[in-house]
Amino acid sequence: MFEVGEYIVYGCKGVCQVEEITHIDIPGSNKDRLYYVLAPLEDRNGKIYAPTDNAKSLPDRRQSS
Numbered sequence: 001m002f003e004v005g006e007y008i009v010y011g012c013k014g015v016c017q018v019e020e021i022t023h024i025d026i027p028g029s030n031k032d033r034l035y036y037v038l039a040p041l042e043d044r045n046g047k048i049y050a051p052t053d054n055a056k057s058l059p060d061r062r063q064s065s
Contacts, residue, residue, distance in 0.1 A: 001052060002036060013040045013048060024049055 002008060002018050010016045016038035024035050038048040 007041075008038070010038055010040075010048060010050070013038075013042075015041045016048060017041065019047075021052065 001021075004018050004020060006018045007015055008018065018036055019039050020037040021034055022037060023031055023033065025031070034052040036048075036050045036052055038050060040046050040048065
């Protein structure tokens with residue numbers, strides 16, 4: 001599991017920072033599921049919600065510093 005503050009490479013969105021790990025309140029979503037809230041460095045106003053338990057949607061790799 002990634003931690004808040006880490007930088008990761010996420011598919012075609014590129015480098016993102018993990019801003020939060022939380023449950024989301026979106027109609028139709030599983031309220032018990034945890035999600036990474038990712039902020040792409042190229043679009044700081046954008047947000048990506050990736051389930052922490054879904055291997056297909058997990059980020060590709062950690063960004064080394």
